[in-house]
Amino acid sequence: MSNACGLDFGTSNSTVGWSRPDRPAALLPLEDGKPTLPSVIFFHAEDPLVSYGRAALGDYLAGYEGRLMRSLKSLLGTSMMDDSTEVMGQAMPFRKLLAHFIRELKARAEQAGGTTFSHAVLGRPVFFIDEDPAADRLAEETLAEIARDAGFAEIAFQYEPIAAAFDYEAGIAREELVLVADIGGGTSDFSLVRLSPERARKSDRREDILANGGVHIGGTDFDRALSLARAMPLLGLGSQLRNGKAMPSSQYFDLASWHTINYVYTRKAWSVVMDNYRDAADTASLDRLVRLIRERAGHWLAIQVEGAKIALSDAASTELDLHRLEQGLTLTITRDEFDASIDKLVARTEKTVQQLLVDAGVDGNGVDTIFFTGGSSSVPLLRQRLAALLPQARCVEGDRFGSIGSGLALDAARKFG
Numbered sequence: 338m339s340n341a342c343g344l345d346f347g348t349s350n351s352t353v354g355w356s357r358p359d360r361p362a363a364l365l366p367l368e369d370g371k372p373t374l375p376s377v378i379f380f381h382a383e384d385p386l387v388s389y390g391r392a393a394l395g396d397y398l399a400g401y402e403g404r405l406m407r408s409l410k411s412l413l414g415t416s417m418m419d420d421s422t423e424v425m426g427q428a429m430p431f432r433k434l435l436a437h438f439i440r441e442l443k444a445r446a447e448q449a450g451g452t453t454f455s456h457a458v459l460g461r462p463v464f465f466i467d468e469d470p471a472a473d474r475l476a477e478e479t480l481a482e483i484a485r486d487a488g489f490a491e492i493a494f495q496y497e498p499i500a501a502a503f504d505y506e507a508g509i510a511r512e513e514l515v516l517v518a519d520i521g522g523g524t525s526d527f528s529l530v531r532l533s534p535e536r537a538r539k540s541d542r543r544e545d546i547l548a549n550g551g552v553h554i555g556g557t558d559f560d561r562a563l564s565l566a567r568a569m570p571l572l573g574l575g576s577q578l579r580n581g582k583a584m585p586s587s588q589y590f591d592l593a594s595w596h597t598i599n600y601v602y603t604r605k606a607w608s609v610v611m612d613n614y615r616d617a618a619d620t621a622s623l624d625r626l627v628r629l630i631r632e633r634a635g636h637w638l639a640i641q642v643e644g645a646k647i648a649l650s651d652a653a654s655t656e657l658d659l660h661r662l663e664q665g666l667t668l669t670i671t672r673d674e675f676d677a678s679i680d681k682l683v684a685r686t687e688k689t690v691q692q693l694l695v696d697a698g699v700d701g702n703g704v705d706t707i708f709f710t711g712g713s714s715s716v717p718l719l720r721q722r723l724a725a726l727l728p729q730a731r732c733v734e735g736d737r738f739g740s741i742g743s744g745l746a747l748d749a750a751r752k753f754g
C-alpha cells in the first residue's frame with residue numbers, strides 16, 4: 338500500500354516511513370535528503386514566513402526576529418494545549434501550532450514519496466501523561482483530531498516501542514525475548530516482546546506482547562536537569578535577595594524547559610525579573626539574565642546545554658562558550674556533574690523497567706536482548722543502569738532516530754495493506 342504511512346511525531350525529531358509491497362520499509366527524506374525533521378517551528382516576526390526543522394533552528398540562531406517552538410509534543414494532554422503564544426502580534430493557539438507541524442510533515446512525506454497518504458499509523462508513547470488516564474486519552478484524541486484535520490482519512494495508533502520492536506524483528510533469524518528501550522526527547526518507553534520471523538507474519542500480536550511501560554522522562558528532562566544544576570546558577574538561580582530570602586525561581590524553571598522558554602519573554606515575566614533585580618544582593622548574575630531576555634537567547638542557551646549533554650555521552654568533560662551572556666564567559670561541565678543532575682530521573686526510569694518485569698511476570702535474567710533506540714539511549718548512565726537490570730541480555734543498538742518510523746511503516750502496511 339503506498340497510500341499508508343507510519344508517522345513518528347517525536348518531541349525532538351519526526352520521521353515518516355512507508356512500506357510498499359516487496360520492498361523493505363523505508364523512511365522518506367524530509368529535509369535536505371535527511372529522514373528526520375526536527376520537531377521545531379520558527380515564525381518570523383517581520384513576514385508571514387514559517388520555517389521548520391533544521392531551517393527553523395538555523396533562522397533562529399542566525400538572529401532573525403521571531404518565535405521558535407520546540408517540544409510541541411510535550412503540550413499534548415496538558416492544560417497548556419488551550420493556551421496561545423504570540424506570533425506576529427497575534428495569539429496563536431498551541432493546537433494550531435501542532436497542526437501546522439503535522440501538515441508540514443505530511444506534505445513533505447508526500448512530496449518525497451510522490452504520492453498522497455490517506456492512511457497513517459501514528460506512534461504514541463505508552464503514556465503521554467503519567468498516572469492520569471483521562472489526560473492521556475485526551476492527548477491521543479487531540480493528536481488524532483489534528484491528524485484528521487491535516488488530511489488523513491484514517492488513522493490508527495501504535496505504541497512507539499512496539500513499532501521499534503517490529504523494526505528490529507525485520508532483521509532477526511530466530512526467536513528472542515526482547516526488551517525494547519526507546520529513550521527519546523520527551524518519554525522513555527518500554528515493551529517486553531517475543532519476536533521471531535514466524536511471529537512477524539501473524540496479524541494479531543497480542544500474545545507476543547508481555548508488557549508495556551513508560552514514564553514521562555526523556556532527553557528534554559535531562560537538558561532541564563543539567564541546565565538547572567549548572568547553567569541557571571550563572572543567571573542567579575540559588576542566589577539571595579538583600580533581605581536574605583532566596584531568589585524566586587520560577588523564571589529559571591521556565592527557561593530550563595524547552596516548551597516554556599517563551600514565557601520568559603512576556604511582559605509579566607519581565608516585571609518579575611525587574612523586581613528581582615532591584616532586590617538582588619548581587620546583580621552580576623541577573624545582568625546575564627537580563628541580557629539573555631533582551632536578546633531572546635533562551636533557546637540559544639538551551640541548545641548549548643543540550644550540546645554539552647550530547648558531548649558528555651562520549652567525553653568526561655566539556656566546555657560551553659557563553660559569550661552571549663557575558664564577554665569571555667565559559668562553563669565547564671563534567672560527566673560526573675551531569676550524572677549527578679540526572680540521577681533521580683534515571684532511578685525513576687529504572688523503576689519503570691522493574692515494574693514492567695513484574696507486570697510481565699518475567700525474571701530479568703530471562704530476557705535475551707535489550708534493543709536500545711531513541712536519541713537519549715546514548716546517555717551512558719542510563720544505559721548502564723538499565724542494562725544492569727537484565728544481566729544476561731545482549732545490548733543491541735537500533736537506528737536511534739529511525740527505528741520507530743520504520744516500524745510504524747511496517748505496521749501501516751499490515752493494518753491498511
Ligand SMILES: Nc1ncnc2c1ncn2[C@@H]1O[C@H](COP(=O)(O)OP(=O)(O)OP(=O)(O)O)[C@@H](O)[C@H]1O
Nearest residue numbers: 347348349350521522523524556650711712713715
Ligand atoms: N549522543 C547523544 N547523547 C545523549 N543524548 C542525545 C544524543 N543524541 C541525541 N540525544 C538526545 O536525544 C533526544 C532526541 O531523541 P529522539 O529523536 O529519539 O526523541 P523523539 O523521538 O523526538 O522524542 P519522543 O519519542 O520522546 O517523543 C534529544 O533530547 C537529544 O538531545
Ligand SMILES: [Mg+2]
Nearest residue numbers: 347521711741
Ligand atoms: Mg521517539
